[in-house]
Amino acid sequence: MSNAWPRPVSADLPASLLAGLAPAAGSRPAGAELTLFRSVATLDIAAALRAPGMGAIEWTAGLPAQSVGALLERAAHYQLYLNISTNAAAQFDLARPLADALAARGLLSMRAYADTELALHEAISNALMHGNLAVDSLGALSLAELSRFSSQMNSRLADPRHAERPLEITAGHEEGVTFVEIRDEGAGYDSAANAARHTTTAGGSPPSGRGMTLIADLTAGYEIFDGGRGIRLRLKP
Amino acid sequence: MDYSIDSAGEKTVIALKGRLTFTDHASFRDLIKKMLDAPHSDQVIDLSALDFVDSAGLGMLLIAREELHGRDAHLSLAHPHGQVRQVLNVAHLSKIIEIVE
Numbered sequence: 001m002s003n004a005w006p007r008p009v010s011a012d013l014p015a016s017l018l019a020g021l022a023p024a025a026g027s028r029p030a031g032a033e034l035t036l037f038r039s040v041a042t043l044d045i046a047a048a049l050r051a052p053g054m055g056a057i058e059w060t061a062g063l064p065a066q067s068v069g070a071l072l073e074r075a076a077h078y079q080l081y082l083n084i085s086t087n088a089a090a091q092f093d094l095a096r097p098l099a100d101a102l103a104a105r106g107l108l109s110m111r112a113y114a115d116t117e118l119a120l121h122e123a124i125s126n127a128l129m130h131g132n133l134a135v136d137s138l139g140a141l142s143l144a145e146l147s148r149f150s151s152q153m154n155s156r157l158a159d160p161r162h163a164e165r166p167l168e169i170t171a172g173h174e175e176g177v178t179f180v181e182i183r184d185e186g187a188g189y190d191s192a193a194n195a196a197r198h199t200t201t202a203g204g205s206p207p208s209g210r211g212m213t214l215i216a217d218l219t220a221g222y223e224i225f226d227g228g229r230g231i232r233l234r235l236k237p
Numbered sequence: 238m239d240y241s242i243d244s245a246g247e248k249t250v251i252a253l254k255g256r257l258t259f260t261d262h263a264s265f266r267d268l269i270k271k272m273l274d275a276p277h278s279d280q281v282i283d284l285s286a287l288d289f290v291d292s293a294g295l296g297m298l299l300i301a302r303e304e305l306h307g308r309d310a311h312l313s314l315a316h317p318h319g320q321v322r323q324v325l326n327v328a329h330l331s332k333i334i335e336i337v338e
Contacts, residue, residue, distance in 0.1 A: 090260065093256070093258075114320060114323070118291065118324065121258070121291055122291060122292055125258070125259045125291065125293065129259060138296055138300075141296070141299050141300045141303040142300060142303060142304065143266065143269050143270070143273075143300060143304050145300075146262060146265070146266050146269070146297065146300050149262055150262040150263050150266055153262060205299055205333050207296065210292035210295055210296065210328055211291070211292035211293075213292075213328070214292050214327060214328065218327075
């Protein structure tokens with residue numbers, strides 16, 4: 001079964017799920033391999049992404065084989081694919097293994113590596129915090145606001161309705177440019193209103209919005225899509 | 238992120254180590270409380286052992302600066318290197334907070 005697709009790594013994946021996935025093996029692209037895992041504790045995520053295959057999907061209880069099959073079909077369109085719960089993404093630094101995986105596929109140059117790693121980190125943390133966890137940005141540079149933020153983060157991470165929402169990270173190459181797309185399942189946001197809110201006032205520093213400024217500086221450009229639930233980064237050459 | 242606080246000299250020196258990111262909100266909140274209780278009005282955050290900072294980390298450094306400023310205390314950052322130095326530059330943090338190379 002060395003050519004099974006996906007390659008399950010968690011012993012506690014139900015046999016019925018794996019059996020239900022069998023038809024998807026027929027559409028497996030040559031040389032592609034996807035890892036299906038139940039918990040990040042059982043997975044070396046850096047190794048799973050760096051391998052010449054396509055990436056990894058976290059299986060959360062209740063996700064039927066049909067839905068996993070749909071993810072497999074989506075994954076086949078990209079050179080790198082990761083579907084991971086918010087809770088797992090909050091526990092691991094994903095930016096470095098993703099940058100390593102892009103470099104291993106020849107999609108990221110070493111001179112753009114450091115900028116891309118931070119841009120990925122910023123985009124993932126935005127999707128995680130303000131998308132799936134619906135945590136409000138800092139409203140002021142104060143300890144009281146940091147405490148509010150901290151308590152909201154902890155309560156949302158403890159709530160499976162937020163913490164189990166998936167983040168999807170895909171990458172590919174189009175017209176000479178590598179792109180990475182990060183999608184969340186949050187409420188989205190109005191990017192124009194956000195940009196206005198984050199405008200620096202004379203003599204002061206805005207409490208939030210620095211992440212988007214960094215992303216603009218660290219990439220060749222970015223686009224927000226799906227009402228703020230997705231961001232497409234175009235990487236520097 | 239790990240940190241240590243040394244108030245034995247003329248200034249309070251806080252040494253940060255590792256990575257300062259959005260996941261450090263709780264420990265940095267506790268650190269700011271300790272800084273507000275420290276004996277010196279002149280405080281320095283030593284970044285020489287900090288390897289990575291993100292925009293949330295920058296925000297937390299600015300919160301520490303604002304809270305100390307509100308108590309007539311002064312905060313500076315010292316010895317950033319590598320990625321940390323680059324991010325401080327890109328974000329123009331030196332316009333807001335003193336950075337000692």
